Amino acid sequence: MxxxxxxxxxxxxxxxxxxxxxxxxxxxxxxxxxxLTKKLFGSSSEKSVDNNQLSLFDEEPAVFKNRRQPK
Structure with missing residues (x-):
């Protein structure tokens, strides 16, 4: 025992x-x-909007505004 x-x-x-x-x-x-869940699904700096940053695609480029029309 x-x-x-x-x-x-x-x-x-x-x-x-x-x-x-x-x-x-x-x-x-x-x-x-x-x-890893926070890293994958959490908020990232790329998703936040910076109001001081210029946008690449909001406006038409000035190059195309002054373009001559073909005759």
Missing amino acids: EELVKILTKNNEKLTLQLESQAKQIKVLTEQVEY
Whole structure:
């Protein structure tokens, strides 16, 4: 009976260590998922509008406005 208690205690300690290790791994993986999700789907500087930045396509270029018509 005493031998069985020792075996079960040792097994319990082993499983407890394994559980702690897996909990740490889950925490790291969860943080990675959160970071990558924010990076992929979160707001980025490219999507924000800067009112001081000139637009490339809002106006027709001046080159085409003064173009001569063929005769």
